[in-house]
Amino acid sequence: MKLRRCAVLMIEPREHLEFDLGVLFQGDAAFAARITWVALAPHLDGEVELSVEDLPILAHVGETLWMERDALPAEFDSARIAALLDTGILIGDLPAHAAHRLRDERTRAAHWRPLSAIGHAFSRWHGQRADIDPGTDRFKNVREMVEALGAPPPETISRASAAARIALPTAHSGALDLALFARYTGRNYDRAATLPTATAARLLQRTFGAQAHRELGPGAIALKKTSPSGGSLHPIEAYVLAQRVEGVATGLYHYHPLAHALEPVQALDAASASALALRFVAGQHWFADAPMLVVLAARVRRNFWKYRNHPKAYRAIVLDAGHLSQTFYLLAAEANMPAFITAAINEVDIEQALDLDPINDAVLAVLGCGEAANESSTVEFRSAT
Ligand SMILES: Cc1cc2nc3c(=O)[nH]c(=O)nc-3n(C[C@H](O)[C@H](O)[C@H](O)COP(=O)(O)O)c2cc1C
Known part of the structure; x- marks a missing residue:
């Protein structure tokens, strides 16, 4: 042997x-x-x-x-x-x-870089509850945290004296301002509201859809999206958990970026979808109510095809996720809705629900959006103006 x-x-x-x-x-x-x-x-x-x-x-x-x-x-x-x-x-x-x-x-x-493979594999959660995490939940509010932990490092730093600073002109207004200033993380979704088909379609197409595609070499097709991507490889796939999306049966779907279509993965009744949403976001009920959740899962081999065993490859993939998330947030803001991203997720439960293998598919984050409820019971940071 x-x-x-x-x-x-x-x-x-x-x-x-x-x-x-x-x-x-x-x-x-x-x-x-x-x-x-x-x-x-x-x-x-x-x-x-x-x-x-x-x-x-x-x-x-x-x-x-x-x-x-x-x-x-x-x-x-x-x-x-x-x-x-x-x-x-x-x-x-x-x-x-x-x-x-x-x-x-x-x-x-x-072709994982060993440290990245271990970092990813052993930071995955299964059946965890972020809403009752003993790490932060033992504090009722920030005042209690400061009392116990002391004040955090300051909100920013100064690297020169005030006299040495070069004052810049006031930023002028621009086309992005409305969305930028309206963007916020929503934690109070209207449980009765349904996401209109047209809104969902625009959000998915403009965030995850291919705006163009080009063959860069034999069989090597690059998709052009509205967010940048390391190596132009766009390894991140979007999986939709539709809870209340007009015209879309409750269930799990893969969003096809070229076909601009939802591919059914699993049909669900409303109660199972709601339980799954809660499990995906590790018990954060303030997110689970959103009518549409989107799982970001990277097909790492697409990136590692070029960046084999590369010390920066996994970081680039995680940064890709951040760019997609901000684009999603801005599109939600444009549609008058809050959005969310969370990395406090049960990756293992998500892998099981979507039949993903963590060696090849790295579940990175869950996004979501929907109409805000009138009452706000969980804290939010609305309005930049
Ligand atoms: C990578 C990332 C992870 C986050 N994870 C959570 C989370 O697990 N739970 C949560 O309530 N908010 C989460 N947030 C939202 C932040 O708390 C939020 O962005 C912050 O409070 C500022 O509010 P704003 O987005 O409305 O400006 C996350 C944000 C980012 C960028």
Whole structure:
């Protein structure tokens, strides 16, 4: 039997602080630190705890060349080698190892930069609630936060004395002003309102639609959109969760940027769509009420085709998402509506609902928009004027 190491692997020495009553009674600090070795490999579903005996084994097995299992030094514990094969940290060539081997091969084929692959894979959420996150929810308001954490860093900085500043003329008005000043993140959507078909169509086409396309090389087609994209590759696909869009049955769709059409992924009844929306945005009910939500999911291989194993590639993809989001916001503002973006999302739940593989499809954010409710029960930052 032959084996090699999985393509992407980082090992983190993780500290666990434990309360130790015995130590407290001896008059020392009450906490004891224990270190475990945690393997982070993005082709696996979760972290894997290693034993210290695994480390010399992993120091012996490279990720590129296959080696005979029997060529490993005899002093290595066979049970540990078997456990590493079982968990998928080591990849074997037998049929029993096929599932991990295939996922590892997909990771290799995608050309992820290892740090980016790990950063993305291990920042995904499954079934999390951002509305009751103990990180920020223990504070009722900003005043309480400041009391507990101190004031944040200042709202901006000064790099020269006031006398050294070069005053600029007042910004003149321009065609974008109306939308720019009307843009805000809405957290109070009218649950009775339906998004008109024409509004949804304009929002989707002008944000995600191809305004032109051009063959740059054989089979290499670039889409021109209203937002810029790293390498002109536009890897981000838009998936629509239609809750109340006029003329569109409730459900999940893929927006086709060339056909300017919604492709059905899954039909849903109103209650399931609402539950899914809430799950997508990790319990942020102030967003889940929007009549239309849009998931941004990058087909990373489209970008990594050009930027293979590139240290900036994943960052460029995330920046692409930000540009699309602002375009979406401005179009919503033009249509007299608030919009939202959130990265506090349950990527794993979204992948499952849309049948996406996180090695190839990076779910990055959820957007949405809709008519504002008359009452405002969740805080918003309206009006720039
Ligand atoms: C990348 C990104 C992530 C955000 N995530 C959330 C979020 O999870 N929940 C939320 O209520 N607002 C979220 N927002 C909205 C911001 O809170 C909002 O932009 C900010 O309060 C300023 O308000 P404005 O957009 O109305 O100017 C996010 C904004 C950005 C750009």
